[in-house]
Amino acid sequence: MRGTPLLVGYIKPARFEREQTQLLAYEMEVRRSRRLIGVTPEVDEFKDKCFICQGDLVINSLTRCSAKTYCCGKFLHKRCLQQELQYSDKCGHCKTSNLRWDEDEEQLLPWEEVVRERVTNATNAIIRYQRRGVPYHIHNPNIVSWRILPYHVNLPIWFEFYTRLTTFVQQRQNATLYIHAYVNLPWMTITQSIRQTVYGMFSRNIPTEVMLCVREVKFRLLFLSWLHYDAEDEVIISRLTLQSSFSPPIYPEDTAWV
Numbered sequence: 001m002r003g004t005p006l007l008v009g010y011i012k013p014a015r016f017e018r019e020q021t022q023l024l025a026y027e028m029e030v031r032r033s034r035r036l037i038g039v040t041p042e043v044d045e046f047k048d049k050c051f052i053c054q055g056d057l058v059i060n061s062l063t064r065c066s067a068k069t070y071c072c073g074k075f076l077h078k079r080c081l082q083q084e085l086q087y088s089d090k091c092g093h094c095k096t097s098n099l100r101w102d103e104d105e106e107q108l109l110p111w112e113e114v115v116r117e118r119v120t121n122a123t124n125a126i127i128r129y130q131r132r133g134v135p136y137h138i139h140n141p142n143i144v145s146w147r148i149l150p151y152h153v154n155l156p157i158w159f160e161f162y163t164r165l166t167t168f169v170q171q172r173q174n175a176t177l178y179i180h181a182y183v184n185l186p187w188m189t190i191t192q193s194i195r196q197t198v199y200g201m202f203s204r205n206i207p208t209e210v211m212l213c214v215r216e217v218k219f220r221l222l223f224l225s226w227l228h229y230d231a232e233d234e235v236i237i238s239r240l241t242l243q244s245s246f247s248p249p250i251y252p253e254d255t256a257w258v
Contacts, residue, residue: 051093052080115173118212122169125207126162134158138204139197149197149235151186157237158205165206168242169213175244180220184236190223192254198223198235199257219257220247 048057057075074093084092135158139145168177183198199219206217249258 048075050076050080052076052084118209119170119173122207122209122213123166125209126166126169129205129207130159130162135201135205139201145197145200148193151233151235153201153235153237157240160240161202161205164240164242165210168244169210172244173213174215176246177214177217178220178243178245178247179217179240180243180247181222181240182238183221183223184229184238185223185225186229186233187227188225190225192251195221195223195251195254196257198237199254218249219254220250222250 049055050057051074055077057077074091090096135153135155139149139153141150168175179202185194188194198221202219203217211217251258
C-alpha cells in the first residue's frame with residue numbers, strides 16, 4: 001500500500017534553512033518579550049467543599065449560591081448557611097458563636113476572584129503559546145492551509161499580537177474583541193478562502209482561556225494585493241490594533257468571522 005509522502009521531503013534545503021532561521025528568530029523574540037508583558041505565576045484551580053453538606057463549591061457559581069461566614073471567611077452554600085442559622089448560632093467550621101452571613105463581602109469578593117483568576121489564566125496561556133512557538137506551527141508547508149496561502153507570515157507580528165492581546169484581556173474584561181490590521185499579499189486574487197485562512201491563523205493564536213475573558217472576537221482585516229511587492233514569499237500583516245469599540249465589517253459576506 002502506497003503511503004502519502006511527507007511534504008517536508010520536498011522542501012528545498014535553502015527553504016528548510018530559512019524556516020529554521022525564522023523559528024529561531026521567533027524564539028529569541030519570545031525570550032525578549034517576557035519582561036515586557038510580565039510573567040505571573042500560574043494559579044491553581046479553585047477547589048473547596050461546603051463544610052456543612054460536603055458538596056463541591058464551583059467557582060463560577062460563587063456569587064449565586066455561596067455565602068462567606070463572617071467569623072472565619074469560609075465559603076459555603078447559601079442554602080446550607082440559612083439552614084444552619086435555624087438551629088445554631090455557632091460556626092460549624094471554627095466553632096465561633098454569632099454565625100452570620102457577611103453580606104458586604106458576599107456581593108463583591110467572589111466575582112472579583114473569578115475575574116482575577118480568569119485574567120491570570122489567560123495571561124499564562126498567552127505566555128505558553130509564545131514559548132511553544134505556536135504561530136510557526138499553525139502555518140507552514142506541512143499544514144493544509146498552505147495549499148490555499150503558500151506564503152509565510154511575518155513572525156514578529158505574532159509577538160506584537162500576543163503583547164496587545166495580554167493588554168486587552170487585563171484592561172477590558174467581557175468586551176468584544178475587534179482585530180484590525182492590514183494583510184499585504186503578493187499579487188493574487190483575494191478569495192474568501194484566503195481571508196478565512198488568515199482569520200483562522202488569528203483564531204488559533206488565541207488560547208481558550210482568553211475566550212473566557214472576552215465576549216466574542218470579530219475581524220476587521222483589510223486584504224491588499226500588490227503587483228510590485230517588496231517581500232519575497234511572505235505575507236506582511238501591519239497596522240495591528242485590538243479594540244473594543246464597534247466598527248462595521250469590511251467583508252460582510254464573511255459572516256462567521258465578522
